[in-house]
Amino acid sequence: xxxxxxxxxxxxxxxxxxxxxxxxxxxxxxxxxxxxxxxxxxxxxxxxxxxxxxxxxxxxxxxxxxxxxxxxxxxxxxxxxxxxxxxxxxxxxxxxxxxxxxxxxxxxxxxxxxxxxxxxxxxxxxxxxxxxxxxxxxxxxxxxxxxxxxxxxxxxxxxxxxxxxxxxxxxxxxxxxxxxxxxxxxxxxxxxxxxxxx
Amino acid sequence: xxxxxxxxxxxxxxxxxxxxxxxxxxxxxxxxxxxxxxxxxxxxxxxxxxxxxxxxxxxxxxxxxxxxxxxxxxxxxxxxxxxxxxxxxxxxxxxxxxxxxxxxxxxxxxxxxxxxxxxxxxxxxxxxxxxxxxxxxxxxxxxxxxxxxxxxxxxxxxxxxxxxxxxxxxxxxxxxxxxxxxxxxxxxxxxxxxxxxxxxxxxxxxxxxxxxxxxxxxxxxxxxxxxxxxxxxxxxxxxxxxxx
Numbered sequence: 001x002x003x004x005x006x007x008x009x010x011x012x013x014x015x016x017x018x019x020x021x022x023x024x025x026x027x028x029x030x031x032x033x034x035x036x037x038x039x040x041x042x043x044x045x046x047x048x049x050x051x052x053x054x055x056x057x058x059x060x061x062x063x064x065x066x067x068x069x070x071x072x073x074x075x076x077x078x079x080x081x082x083x084x085x086x087x088x089x090x091x092x093x094x095x096x097x098x099x100x101x102x103x104x105x106x107x108x109x110x111x112x113x114x115x116x117x118x119x120x121x122x123x124x125x126x127x128x129x130x131x132x133x134x135x136x137x138x139x140x141x142x143x144x145x146x147x148x149x150x151x152x153x154x155x156x157x158x159x160x161x162x163x164x165x166x167x168x169x170x171x172x173x174x175x176x177x178x179x180x181x182x183x184x185x186x187x188x189x190x191x192x193x194x195x196x197x198x
Numbered sequence: 199x200x201x202x203x204x205x206x207x208x209x210x211x212x213x214x215x216x217x218x219x220x221x222x223x224x225x226x227x228x229x230x231x232x233x234x235x236x237x238x239x240x241x242x243x244x245x246x247x248x249x250x251x252x253x254x255x256x257x258x259x260x261x262x263x264x265x266x267x268x269x270x271x272x273x274x275x276x277x278x279x280x281x282x283x284x285x286x287x288x289x290x291x292x293x294x295x296x297x298x299x300x301x302x303x304x305x306x307x308x309x310x311x312x313x314x315x316x317x318x319x320x321x322x323x324x325x326x327x328x329x330x331x332x333x334x335x336x337x338x339x340x341x342x343x344x345x346x347x348x349x350x351x352x353x354x355x356x357x358x359x360x361x362x363x364x365x366x367x368x369x370x371x372x373x374x375x376x377x378x379x380x381x382x383x384x385x386x387x388x389x390x391x392x393x394x395x396x397x398x399x400x401x402x403x404x405x406x407x408x409x410x411x412x413x414x415x416x417x418x419x420x421x422x423x424x425x426x427x428x429x430x431x432x433x434x435x436x437x438x439x440x441x442x
Contacts, residue, residue: 175389180321181382184314188390194310 004051009035009059054080144186203236223281272345322379366429
């Protein structure tokens, strides 16, 4: 599962820490930084490039009513406004709006909604079939037999680079990293027999 | 919640049972009635500050009293880490191994697969043992020498030679991949194996593996976040001191 980074910008430490603790309930997000000074916003956002910025409008420059401006858009950052003035919702054009009065479930729903939008934008490989292709099975068999990348490349007439890519994909699909783990998988799935393992 | 010296140790354990092996490594046995943390530490001659910092660091992932932990002598941290190592080698790993053997001896058509799991676990056990021995034989003597140099401000030739032969960064770099096999084993047992007849035992083994992993993570946190930064600082000041 991909993880998403979040920056919280609000001048109240109660709000920053409270929000951070609520967001911990989401398993796929990390709050990488909180900002309490208006002046720091641009620099830190630029440096850390978060996926989502949760910001109080009073942390924005006065002329900045369109927060979906080029600065954020070019960095592909989703903006969530955070405020105790319900009117702010209409003053700025953000991806969504969290009111200080919102309860925990609503806040989580709103953030989750943004994350789902992001997931849909980037069609990931993880969504594809988790089973191995015939080519990958063949490579896995060679790994399980104890061959090195170089030996596999030579035997199958492909480049080492290709072998490495296949290995990466195999590990990602199966969730198994070590050679001995892959070997067990290969035996369980009858890609090799137990006697073949050295 | 922060664990404090006036709390009853029994309440602390109620709060987090994962601390049972931790206090055991300090030589504390269960059956302590209503004694507080402070009482027991006094009785057992355990450094109260170190005990509190350590159980809190175990108990709460976000609690990391870097500064307080920095005040604890290297010797004490090393002693504690050694106790932890001993408990892995003498107890945890053997217990899991015995359970896998039991599963194997119960004889059924799954036998072949259990052998696979057993061999895999053996491989992991050897790897972890090797890693632990490396820490005990190479890393710990080195960090103790570093502390000794700082304490005595003295260029004892033996210590100095040890200091030049190693650097804590070498150790920090290779400190990540030990848990890989353990994670693989869990994934194989959860995702790719049909459980054998004795399902209860099989489940217990998986739960044991999770607990071991969690405990190892705590353990590495002490090494990575306390011991290593402390030694990095000490190395720097030694270099300044002796213009090495």
